[in-house]
Amino acid sequence: MYSAVCSGALLGVSAYLVTVEVDIAPGLPVFSMVGYLSGEVKESRDRVTVALKNAGLRIPPNHITVNLSPADRRKEGTAFDLPIAVGMLEASGYFPAGASSGILFLGELGLDGEIKKVRGVLPIVREAAARGMKQCIVPAANAREGAVIPGITVRGAGNIREVLCFLGEHPGKMQEGILQAADVRISELMEGEQRERIPDFSEVSGQETAKRAAEIAAAGFHNLLMTGPPGAGKSMIARRIPGILPPLTLEESLEVTAVHSVAGLLEEGKALVTKRPFESPHHTITQAALIGGSSLPRPGMISLAHRGVLFLDELPEFQRISLDSLRQPLEERQVNIARAGGSVTYPTDFMLVCAMNPCPCGYYPDRNRCRCQESAVRRYIGRVSGPVMDRIDLCVELGAVDIGSLKEKNKAESSARIRERVLRAREIQKSRFAGTECRFNGDIGAAQIEEYCFLGKEEQELMEQMYRSLQLSARAYHRVLKVARTIADLAGKERIDKEHLMEACFYRPVAGGI
Amino acid sequence: MAEEKYDLWLSSFPDWGNNVRCRLAQTFGGARNAYLASFKEWEEVLSSKQAEGLRNFTGQWRLDEEYEKMKEQGIRLITRAMQEYPRRLRDIPDAPYALFVKGGLPGEAMPAVAVVGARECSPYGAYVAEKLGEALGRRKVEVISGMARGIDSISQQAALDAGGRSCAVLGCGVDVCYPARNRELYERLVQKGSVVSEYPMKTPARPQNFPPRNRIVSGLADAVVVVEAREKSGTLITVDMALEQGKEVYVVPGRITDRLSDGCNRLIRQGAGVLLEPEEFLEEFLEVFWGIQGRRKSCDAPIEDGKEKNSKSAKSKRNKQSVRHCGAEQSTGEKEALKKLTPEQAAVYGALEICPQTVDRLRSRLPDRYRETPITTQLMLLCMEGLVEQVSPGCFCLKKR
Numbered sequence: 001m002y003s004a005v006c007s008g009a010l011l012g013v014s015a016y017l018v019t020v021e022v023d024i025a026p027g028l029p030v031f032s033m034v035g036y037l038s039g040e041v042k043e044s045r046d047r048v049t050v051a052l053k054n055a056g057l058r059i060p061p062n063h064i065t066v067n068l069s070p071a072d073r074r075k076e077g078t079a080f081d082l083p084i085a086v087g088m089l090e091a092s093g094y095f096p097a098g099a100s101s102g103i104l105f106l107g108e109l110g111l112d113g114e115i116k117k118v119r120g121v122l123p124i125v126r127e128a129a130a131r132g133m134k135q136c137i138v139p140a141a142n143a144r145e146g147a148v149i150p151g152i153t154v155r156g157a158g159n160i161r162e163v164l165c166f167l168g169e170h171p172g173k174m175q176e177g178i179l180q181a182a183d184v185r186i187s188e189l190m191e192g193e194q195r196e197r198i199p200d201f202s203e204v205s206g207q208e209t210a211k212r213a214a215e216i217a218a219a220g221f222h223n224l225l226m227t228g229p230p231g232a233g234k235s236m237i238a239r240r241i242p243g244i245l246p247p248l249t250l251e252e253s254l255e256v257t258a259v260h261s262v263a264g265l266l267e268e269g270k271a272l273v274t275k276r277p278f279e280s281p282h283h284t285i286t287q288a289a290l291i292g293g294s295s296l297p298r299p300g301m302i303s304l305a306h307r308g309v310l311f312l313d314e315l316p317e318f319q320r321i322s323l324d325s326l327r328q329p330l331e332e333r334q335v336n337i338a339r340a341g342g343s344v345t346y347p348t349d350f351m352l353v354c355a356m357n358p359c360p361c362g363y364y365p366d367r368n369r370c371r372c373q374e375s376a377v378r379r380y381i382g383r384v385s386g387p388v389m390d391r392i393d394l395c396v397e398l399g400a401v402d403i404g405s406l407k408e409k410n411k412a413e414s415s416a417r418i419r420e421r422v423l424r425a426r427e428i429q430k431s432r433f434a435g436t437e438c439r440f441n442g443d444i445g446a447a448q449i450e451e452y453c454f455l456g457k458e459e460q461e462l463m464e465q466m467y468r469s470l471q472l473s474a475r476a477y478h479r480v481l482k483v484a485r486t487i488a489d490l491a492g493k494e495r496i497d498k499e500h501l502m503e504a505c506f507y508r509p510v511a512g513g514i
Numbered sequence: 515m516a517e518e519k520y521d522l523w524l525s526s527f528p529d530w531g532n533n534v535r536c537r538l539a540q541t542f543g544g545a546r547n548a549y550l551a552s553f554k555e556w557e558e559v560l561s562s563k564q565a566e567g568l569r570n571f572t573g574q575w576r577l578d579e580e581y582e583k584m585k586e587q588g589i590r591l592i593t594r595a596m597q598e599y600p601r602r603l604r605d606i607p608d609a610p611y612a613l614f615v616k617g618g619l620p621g622e623a624m625p626a627v628a629v630v631g632a633r634e635c636s637p638y639g640a641y642v643a644e645k646l647g648e649a650l651g652r653r654k655v656e657v658i659s660g661m662a663r664g665i666d667s668i669s670q671q672a673a674l675d676a677g678g679r680s681c682a683v684l685g686c687g688v689d690v691c692y693p694a695r696n697r698e699l700y701e702r703l704v705q706k707g708s709v710v711s712e713y714p715m716k717t718p719a720r721p722q723n724f725p726p727r728n729r730i731v732s733g734l735a736d737a738v739v740v741v742e743a744r745e746k747s748g749t750l751i752t753v754d755m756a757l758e759q760g761k762e763v764y765v766v767p768g769r770i771t772d773r774l775s776d777g778c779n780r781l782i783r784q785g786a787g788v789l790l791e792p793e794e795f796l797e798e799f800l801e802v803f804w805g806i807q808g809r810r811k812s813c814d815a816p817i818e819d820g821k822e823k824n825s826k827s828a829k830s831k832r833n834k835q836s837v838r839h840c841g842a843e844q845s846t847g848e849k850e851a852l853k854k855l856t857p858e859q860a861a862v863y864g865a866l867e868i869c870p871q872t873v874d875r876l877r878s879r880l881p882d883r884y885r886e887t888p889i890t891t892q893l894m895l896l897c898m899e900g901l902v903e904q905v906s907p908g909c910f911c912l913k914k915r
Contacts (some may be wrong), residue, residue: 062735209908211874227907358906365870365909367636368773374634374663375695397908399872469898502894510904 001025003090003097004031006104007068007083008124008131012344013299015120015127017104018081019069022087027063035068038076041432047109048085055160057093073145075344081136084109085160086167097194104128104249105163117141122257125149137163143182144271145261153180155425181414184271190250190454191495198243198275199236202414204400207233213507215418218244218485219425222442223330223352223391225315225509228398229369230362234355235280237247237398238311242291243415245309252307255347257443259306263299274460277350283317288378290322291329297344299336300366302329305350315356316383326352327387351393357382366400382423393442393479425489441486453481455496462498466505469475479506519581520545521593525612526580526714530564531727544595549577563639567604588704589597589688589715590615602626606733606759610712615706616688620681620734625803626656628756630728630737630749631665631742636774637905638868639742641914642766643668646739649792651678653800658683658735660727662701665741667696674702682732711735725751732756736740737799739764739789743777750777753786762799764789776853851899858884862892863896866902870909
């Protein structure tokens with residue numbers, strides 16, 4: 001007997017459908033699997049046979065052939081266990097032929113027949129819905145994740161007997177209570193989970209300049225570098241930046257959830273990621289873990305930070321090769337990883353926030369504490385790779401906090417109020433960049449500077465004067481203009497003012513400190 | 515000439531100190547005799563281990579070749595027996611047997627001041643060292659120092675820039691430029707000043723060489739000025755040496771909260787002279803110096819014209835009329851610029867110092883009524899006027915003049 005069951009596989013953060021064909025024919029008892037399979041897929045032979053046996057479903061000892069089509073694409077993961085089991089049951093006549101058609105199956109089997117959580121459910125369900133399929137059976141732990149996709153019924157199954165029961169009764173007399181469709185109300189999710197706790201800016205006392213820089217960076221989606229002695233509050237401020245970025249839209253939330261789903265990092269039973277990601281990798285991170293990779297590519301930290309904040313603390317300590325490889329992702333907002341196993345693209349639209357000490361001991365230029373040699377300071381700063389520095393629009397230096405500002409606790413502004421201003425600035429940018437490739441001021445390329453960062457005559461003169469007296473480079477000049485545009489947006493001004501230019505200039509990278 | 519070859523041999527043995535050298539020369543009556551003495555005779559003066567070492571060293575040493583090499587590099591060896599040997603060094607305890615000299619010799623008739631201080635100095639120290647070096651250079655006072663990073667090299671550089679003379683006393687061979695970054699200064703000193711060392715050529719910079727080196731720094735000077743020093747600092751060794759040699763010690767005071775000024779302030783507490791202003795210090799110093807010179811002249815051969823002395827002190831008097839303060843020197847252009855500042859800018863300017871401060875700290879130092887001023891904007895304006903310098907993304911200081 002022959003049967004064909006539908007399943008799916010991942011390709012980056014998108015997916016494609018896979019047909020699982022099972023043929024059971026008389027002959028010597030052989031179980032062969034084909035279709036360019038990786039190790040874990042081949043092992044499913046043992047999991048499936050034992051699981052079926054333990055569930056009390058006997059498969060006669062015949063010649064069994066399983067093919068995963070398209071057969072020229074490398075398959076990986078454990079999600080094919082369930083469709084293979086279903087195909088074998090169908091080919092053995094456990095339920096009427098055709099009962100499984102139009103249903104997509106995903107799930108890993110335990111030896112007792114339990115169906116376990118798999119990764120990448122969201123993208124595969126989305127692909128199935130796009131291809132016009134109407135039903136999916138996925139592990140119960142992933143049901144809510146899949147249910148976010150409209151126009152497709154997603155049922156969560158706990159074990160193989162439940163699935164058989166469902167297919168056996170199907171389609172006529174559906175039994176009450178078996179494999180109920182998961183139900184997710186997206187609007188409630190979006191609102192409910194937004195109340196998740198994000199640290200608040202009101203907890204940061206003092207450091208007004210750094211907070212202002214964070215606000216500007218958030219408003220214009222600029223990359224930010226903070227320098228300062230240990231304990232000045234660099235990490236504290238960085239952790240609070242997601243809280244002043246606008247809330248995730250549904251579309252963004254789906255993108256973020258897809259990446260987390262592919263990486264297998266979605267919490268069990270979670271439907272959507274609605275909090276802006278904040279990823280803070282340790283500086284020993286390898287290039288592959290940061291960018292994404294391994295022979296069968298997985299998303300790296302920069303993709304997990306998609307639509308959120310990637311925080312690189314102790315920037316000079318990172319391997320140079322890792323930092324250098326951030327160049328393409330920062331520019332193109334996506335990363336293409338080509339390996340023997342195939343080439344995939346992951347989204348990497350993150351805001352880069354970096355922090356570093358000004359010298360090896362951390363206290364330069366406070367000579368009361370710092371005894372680093374000037375050359376050691378320069379070497380330390382020089383460790384930061386050029387390509388990353390090129391993408392930093394704002395630099396800010398934090399001093400040690402004095403006791404006075406620690407005491408006046410109530411004065412600090414809350415994240416909610418800062419976010420209001422950021423949202424207003426974002427609205428202005430949205431209408432300005434409607435229909436163009438840019439979305440934020442941080443995206444403005446050198447070619448469009450003239451158009452978006454128009455200066456009046458007086459401002460032009462000021463800018464020229466600054467260019468000369470402060471010895472700006474051409475690149476710094478452009479950055480100042482972009483940041484000035486954001487500052488003007490924050491102030492709700494149509495035109496860039498002198499004040500905006502000067503404030504922007506303040507945040508430019510200065511040779512001594514970067 | 516013949517004797518010099520042997521002096522070079524005696525001065526080049528790497529593993530012993532100045533006292534052994536002196537002892538050998540004294541016992542045998544000159545380097546030549548020491549060279550020609552037998553191993554047994556050496557053993558009478560030295561320990562057997564030292565004598566053994568000397569024999570091995572002497573076996574490899576090519577008298578003429580090495581001497582020619584030294585000449586080629588333009589290096590001279592001045593021993594205590596020679597006329598040119600610096601007069602000031604003759605009288606100090608443990609005076610070096612010989613000095614390797616590259617460039618000229620330190621001026622004998624010129625007044626000389628040693629400027630010493632921390633290698634990792636603060637901007638304040640750097641500023642004072644520069645001002646001081648410049649003043650000394652302008653008044654033709656030789657600056658003696660160790661060419662180290664920080665205070666040493668800054669003051670020497672400034673003295674040369676002001677057209678003065680300077681002498682570097684190294685803790686390595688005179689043909690070694692340490693620290694390597696000071697190559698330019700080293701070359702300038704060879705051209706226009708002097709580089710001296712008691713260590714054999716090619717000796718690398720070793721930590722144990724520096725404390726003995728300091729006795730030559732203070733020995734070559736008539737007075738020592740300490741610009742910045744921590745409580746425990748190599749600079750204080752120089753001060754001890756100077757006191758032992760009977761030289762005047764002046765100290766630049768600092769804030770009691772600055773660790774880099776602890777050593778200086780401590781010296782003041784112990785009674786050292788206080789340098790508040792380079793010109794004022796020079797008045798005092800030169801008066802004493804020329805006074806001594808005058809006395810010396812009456813017994814020694816005349817070195818300098820008496821008129822020169824008088825005109826110098828007259829000039830000093832004139833300068834005294836317009837004593838300027840170290841921190842408050844302003845060119846006319848700057849004065850104009852300062853006049854044009856708005857009250858807010860003036861307030862921000864007033865809060866700034868020579869040492870860089872972060873913006874948040876500056877804001878907290880503003881008078882209450884200016885707290886809400888957009889301080890970043892004001893700072894950028896001041897930067898553009900050239901009054902203020904942004905040393906790092908968030909730190910500002912007064913522009914050094």
